[in-house]
Every structure is written in structure tokens, then in C-alpha cells.
Amino acid sequence: MVERHGGRGAFALDGISQRAKGAVKAAWWTAAGGVTRALAQPTRGEAHVRFEPKGPPVSAARLRQAYLAAFDKDAADVAAGLYPPVEDGPRNPAEAFRRALDVIADAKAVDRRRRKGDGVEVRQDPLSEGYPAYYRQNFHYQSGGWFTDASARRYEAQVEALFSGAAGAMRRRALSLLAAHWRGKDQRGLRIVDVACGSGSFLADLAGAFPRAAIGGVDLSRAYLAAARSRSGLGVIQANAEALPFADASLDAVTCVYLFHELPPRVRPVVAAELARVLKPGGVLAFADSVQPADEPDLARLLEAFPAYFHEPYYASYADTDLPALFSQAGLSEAGRDQAFLTKALLLEKPL
């Protein structure tokens, strides 16, 4: 739990400030996302986009309610002292413009790949050689896949533009579960690793919430690791989540955000077993990923559309995966869950 002088009043003020920051982020990234979509509007007529909606139309009111709930939950957790106010937006207007313009400038290239249905362009890049085939793809049709510095610099802004500024608040559902689980616990000596840390947003959140713990990250992408190192100031190493470079039962917590929907079905149980292996007995996995249709039937059509428009080759199988069963086979049992907008979080415990 956060150490803070000034008692409940100070936490309440922090919560108000977090909600205000969320409102600014929401407005900014909604605008940037709108421009991006206007420049590269996916249309139903595109030959390669095979999407026959099954779920009912998504109501704008329900979508807005789910979206705003993400910011409300984030602010409520700050007000409750679970984690400190988070600076995860651009630091100043100049940076905000630069990041948004970069996403907008790249939108045409993303759209070109989408129109061609080319989600594996990156295989022509020598940088991608030697990595698993499932990894050598342009997920989200993004330029450079996971392999270039430009992609790593752009990623967080792209995600925020996609989710209208709610990405940070959604990820922190996993932080909320972990912080509540450890409330009052002495953090000194705790070891936490963020697996598939990407460009480091969640690592920065972890560092803010657990300033006395030893925290590090792993990812397969050298470029994203460099971005994570500079964003969080934490130690990160290159590793495949299928074979983590940590001893059995050596970590108090592992966190894993937005990885599983990008893994092929045969790899998911391998990674789940690795996450369980490195946890100490009593240790926990704080997991976050896309909501599944069963979690949000009202938004199911949006979830159906996502893999068709954003090159997510393993998303459909992820959507059907029984996650508690997957982790139970790895020896972890569910100890908590939460969700906000398009993200669900699970807390999974390794028995003592």
C-alpha cells in the first residue's frame, strides 16, 4: 500500500486529481483517435476483412458507461490509497502533440497493411529473424511489428488512441488486485517481475505502487525493452515467456498484461506453467487482458470486430479460453477478479 502523509483527506484529493487527469487524457486521445480513424477508416467493404457480426449492436450509452467506469475505478483506488496518482499521460502539451502526430502520421501505413491483409510484412525485416513464427507478425498492423525503436516509441500512444485514453486505467485493474492483496504487507524484499512488459507502462505503475520492492521486466523485444528501461528506470531483460530466466519459486508476484491474446493456443499453457513455476508458494500472478464475450455480452460485437480490423490472429481462440481453468492446470487458483471497459484482471495464487 502507498505510504502517504496527510491521511484520508490527502488520498481523497489524490483521487480527485487522478479523475481530472483521466478526463484530460480521455479528451486528448479521443480526439487523436478520431483523427486517426478519419484518415484510415476501416470499411466493411474491404475484401480481406471477414466480419459477420453475431452479437447485438453495441449501445453507445452502454459503451460510454463501461468506458467511464474505467476512470472512476482508477480514481477510487487512488482515493483509497491503493496506489499513488499516476502520471501516465504526455508530460506537456508539446509531447502530447508530438505523440499524437506520430500516431496520426503512421495511420496511412497501418491502413495500407490492413487493406492488403498483410499482417506478416515484418518477416521481410532481418531484425525479426530467429524469433518464434507467431511473434514475427505486425500485430495491430503496426509498422515494424515488435522489432523497431519507432514502433516501441509509438506503441503506448497507439494503444491510448485506440482505447480513447483508457489504456492505463484498464491495465491498473491488475495493479488494484495486487495492491489490495498486499495491503499492509511489508514490501521490502518482495520480488516482482512484469512478464511481456512491452514499453514499460505497467512497470512504471508497479514502481509507483511498490517503491520498496525489487521490480523488473522481461520481454522478447529488444526495442520495447529499451523503451521500458527509459520509461520506468527499472532493470529489464530479454527473455521468452515460454522459458523465464528465473529459478523455481523465486518471485513473490508476476504480472502479465495483454500478452495472452497474442499467444497461439498451444503456447498459452506453456507460459501459464512458467508463470506458476517461478512463483513462490503463496505468491500471486496479477493478470490483465481483453475482456471475453462472456464477461461483456453487451460489447460482444466490438470484441468480434477487433481481430478482423487489427490483425490479432489468436484473439478468437483467446476469447473462448477458460482462463481460470488454464491457470488451474498450471497450479494457480483464482483469488480475485475485476474488469473495466475492455480489460479483465485476475489475481491467481500459488498454494502455500
Ligand SMILES: C[S@@+](CC[C@H](N)C(=O)[O-])C[C@H]1O[C@@H](n2cnc3c(N)ncnc32)[C@H](O)[C@@H]1O
Ligand atoms: C500487446 S503488448 C503488451 C505490452 C505491455 N504488457 C502493455 O501492457 O502494454 C504484448 C507484448 O508481449 C511481448 N511478447 C509477445 N510474445 C512474447 C513472448 N513469447 N515472450 C516474451 N514477450 C512476448 C511483445 O514483445 C509485446 O511487448
